[in-house]
Amino acid sequence: MKILLSALAVITLFSGQIAVAQDVDAGKKVFKKCKACHKVGENAKNGVGPDLNDIVGRVVGSAEGYKYSKTFKAANAAGLVWDEASIADYIANPNDYMKAALDDPKAKTKMSFKMKKEQQRKDVAAYVASFSAAPAAD
Ligand code: HEC
Numbered sequence: 001m002k003i004l005l006s007a008l009a010v011i012t013l014f015s016g017q018i019a020v021a022q023d024v025d026a027g028k029k030v031f032k033k034c035k036a037c038h039k040v041g042e043n044a045k046n047g048v049g050p051d052l053n054d055i056v057g058r059v060v061g062s063a064e065g066y067k068y069s070k071t072f073k074a075a076n077a078a079g080l081v082w083d084e085a086s087i088a089d090y091i092a093n094p095n096d097y098m099k100a101a102l103d104d105p106k107a108k109t110k111m112s113f114k115m116k117k118e119q120q121r122k123d124v125a126a127y128v129a130s131f132s133a134a135p136a137a138d
Pocket residue numbers: 030031033034035036037038048049050052055059060061062063067068069070071072082087090091108109110111112113115124125128
């Protein structure tokens with residue numbers, strides 16, 4: 001019981017920190033920029049980009065029925081897994097992210113979109129992660 005309580009205390013502490021670092025409501029507004037290509041929530045389907053439900057803890061490039069780039073297929077084969085922090089990094093520059101992650105200077109994704117502002121990236125990653133069953137990693 002004592003262990004359980006201290007574990008709860010730690011979780012509470014962490015959720016407090018997350019609330020300060022990134023804002024799911026702000027992220028919902030930022031997600032408008034992703035909506036042309038991505039859907040989340042009930043009945044979300046693949047569009048220009050894959051559906052992003054349950055993305056946290058999901059292996060890169062594994063949305064059912066979506067036709068990924070070669071680079072994403074390589075990331076899938078390498079077993080890369082998304083968490084909230086990696087999504088925030090990735091959207092800053094998808095090609096650079098995959099070049100580094102796969103150690104392949106020729107890596108090129110189909111996602112032709114970049115988001116510069118760090119706060120916006122963190123917020124939108126938190127928003128997207130809120131549609132995942134896995135606990136959002138910080
Ligand atoms: C112009 C269309 C477009 C926009 C806008 C866009 N994306 Fe993407 N996204 C894609 C495509 C296409 C892929 C698949 C990449 C590939 O196969 O190379 C992708 C892949 C992803 C993935 C990996 C999914 C998986 O199944 O592994 C994440 C995460 C992601 N996008 C998040 C975002 C977020 C968050 C935003 C908004 C900040 C965003 N994207 C904006 C087109 C877009």
